Amino acid sequence: MVLRFLVLGLLTLRPMTGYDLKRAFDSSVRHFWAADRSQLYRTLAAIVDAGLAEVEVVPQESYPDRKVHTITDAGRAALRDWLGSPLEAEDSREPFLGRLFFADQVDDAGVAALLAARRAQAEETLAALTAEEERVAAVLAGGGPDADRVRGTRGLALRLATLRHGLAHARTELAWLDETEREVLA
Amino acid sequence: MVLRFLVLGLLTLRPMTGYDLKRAFDSSVRHFWAADRSQLYRTLAAIVDAGLAEVEVVPQESYPDRKVHTITDAGRAALRDWLGSPLEAEDSREPFLGRLFFADQVDDAGVAALLAARRAQAEETLAALTAEEERVAAVLAGGGPDADRVRGTRGLALRLATLRHGLAHARTELAWLDETEREVLA
DNA sequence: CGCGACTAGGTGCATGGTCCACTAGTCGCA
DNA sequence: TGCGACTAGTGGACCATGCACCTAGTCGCG
Numbered sequence: 317m318v319l320r321f322l323v324l325g326l327l328t329l330r331p332m333t334g335y336d337l338k339r340a341f342d343s344s345v346r347h348f349w350a351a352d353r354s355q356l357y358r359t360l361a362a363i364v365d366a367g368l369a370e371v372e373v374v375p376q377e378s379y380p381d382r383k384v385h386t387i388t389d390a391g392r393a394a395l396r397d398w399l400g401s402p403l404e405a406e407d408s409r410e411p412f413l414g415r416l417f418f419a420d421q422v423d424d425a426g427v428a429a430l431l432a433a434r435r436a437q438a439e440e441t442l443a444a445l446t447a448e449e450e451r452v453a454a455v456l457a458g459g460g461p462d463a464d465r466v467r468g469t470r471g472l473a474l475r476l477a478t479l480r481h482g483l484a485h486a487r488t489e490l491a492w493l494d495e496t497e498r499e500v501l502a
Numbered sequence: 503m504v505l506r507f508l509v510l511g512l513l514t515l516r517p518m519t520g521y522d523l524k525r526a527f528d529s530s531v532r533h534f535w536a537a538d539r540s541q542l543y544r545t546l547a548a549i550v551d552a553g554l555a556e557v558e559v560v561p562q563e564s565y566p567d568r569k570v571h572t573i574t575d576a577g578r579a580a581l582r583d584w585l586g587s588p589l590e591a592e593d594s595r596e597p598f599l600g601r602l603f604f605a606d607q608v609d610d611a612g613v614a615a616l617l618a619a620r621r622a623q624a625e626e627t628l629a630a631l632t633a634e635e636e637r638v639a640a641v642l643a644g645g646g647p648d649a650d651r652v653r654g655t656r657g658l659a660l661r662l663a664t665l666r667h668g669l670a671h672a673r674t675e676l677a678w679l680d681e682t683e684r685e686v687l688a
Numbered sequence: 689c690g691c692g693a694c695t696a697g698g699t700g701c702a703t704g705g706t707c708c709a710c711t712a713g714t715c716g717c718a
Numbered sequence: 719t720g721c722g723a724c725t726a727g728t729g730g731a732c733c734a735t736g737c738a739c740c741t742a743g744t745c746g747c748g
Contacts, residue, residue, distance in 0.1 A: 318597045319704085325604035335726050345603060350593035355705065357727065382726075392607070399608045403619040404597050411504045411590050413534035413664045418511035420657040421578070422585045427660075433589040470686070471606040474613075477682045478599045488674040496663045500656070505734085521696050538736065543698060566696040566742075 318404075319351055323359050324395045327369055327387040334360055334383065344475070347445060347482050360385055368394050412437075428501055435493050442486040449479045504590075505537055509545050510581045513555060513573040520546055520569065530661070533631060533668050546571055554580050598623075614687055621679050628672040635665045 326332065326340050334357045341351060351359075363369045368391035374382040412434050419427045456472050512518065512526050520543045527537060537545075549555045554577035560568040598620050605613045642658050 317704090318595075318600055321604075322600050325600075325607070328604070328607065333726070335724095345600065348594055348596040348599035348603075350595070350705095352706065353726095354707085354728080395604065396607050399601055399605060399616070400612055403601070403616065403623065406596065406598065406623070407536040408534055409504075409536070410534040410592065412592065413667060414504055414508050414511075414531065415585055415589070416660055417531055417534075417664050418507070418514070418581065419585060419660055421511070421514065421582055426586055430585070430589065437589065437592070473686050474602055474605050477686060478603050480681070481599060481678055484674050484678045485671060488670050492667055492670045495666070500659050500663060503733090519696070520698085536735095540698080540700095540737085541735070544734095547698095562696090566698095568696070 318349070319355065319359050320363060321395055321398045322349055322351075323356065323363060324368060324387060324391050327363075327385060328392065328395065331372075331384050331386040333385065337385075347441075347448070348478060363391070366394075367391075424501060428497075431493055431497055431501075435490065438486050438489040438493065441482065442490070445479055445482045445486060449476070449483065452476055452479065504535070505541065505545050506549065507581055507584045508535060508537075509542065509549060510554060510573060510577050513549075513571060514578065514581065517558075517570045517572040519571065523571075533627075533634070534664060549577070552580075553577075610687060614683075617679055617683055617687075621676065624672050624675040624679065627668065628676070631665055631668045631672060635662070635669065638662055638665065 322341070322345055323337065326337060326344070329340070332340060334353070337356050337360065338353055341356065360369070364371055364385065367388060369385045369387050372384045372386065374384055412430075415430055416427075419430060452472065452475060456469070456476075508527075508531055509523065512523060512530070515526070518526060520539070523542050523546065524539050527542065546555070550557055550571065553574060555571045555573050558570045558572065560570055562568060598616075601616055602613075605616060638658065638661060642655075642662075
């Protein structure tokens, strides 16, 4: 369900092919939602079936035809409806906590390795989000040739807010790791 | 995949029926993983098929037979293997951030409602985790008739660590909401 | 006496998501 | 000359999840 609306949201920025969409997806919403190509192509097809977007086939020499998807008024209405609907309950699924919970089955070195792996993950996402934040901040300040500069200041502020969300949680994760290492690796 | 090992982990505490498992699950790992009854029964069956647990049917008068599942040595080995295997990458899926990202499609009141709904969610999880933390702390101190007191002090420390994880992130979420409301609802 | 909750164990189906491979041509690098 | 990466779109298998439904007896409340 959610993926449908994320795709609709991206189509409000500009018309896209499945291929375009994949790149736009990965460079914007990827930090809070993941999807592979086949899923995006299928979702686009479903959106067209539902009349929320229209396709125009643009032939190309020496490359496959481009199927350019443009959002319809019905699509924009569906997106706004979703934005106004009650927020779905989140059921978090964290494999890492699952491991930690049962980590008394392995020795101290095993627990230490688990926490270290988690720390590496958290540091990686912190770095990735910091880089993306700088990119977005640059667009806000200068306005380079970024395809997403179509969005207004308010849109950018919201985008920054989702990035700050990830950053705040990554930092919390690292702080929690510090505390947990002190406590369980006595 | 992960669910398989969570179930194996719970079976290390004591032998269980599907019904027992559901209650143990909900009162321990539920805050970082969700599963319904049908899933747990199916997972138990798969575990038995793989030789990681054995079933003993215990007839009862006036109630359906109990199918008591006991973990095997192979099961314990599989669990330890998983705990030692490389940590899976987490692909977070947060519908809320998806909405926020595209919230420039609705007016300020809509954005405010979205943030308020999220705040309510975060406060709810904070309250739930606080309550559970107190319960676990009581077990650690006194040791009432809790079925999970089978686990040693180290097990309880790890369990508390997963709870503190949730608490830390819930507090971060509230702080982020404060900041975000200030910034986007100017 | 009926209703709902609890104990106990499931089945079936639809949707959603992941993985892998395939077609098919272009371009650049070594 | 071959290898890999890029552009563009598809097909199929499989796994996981969620929801509804079913059997069937017990017990307590009103």
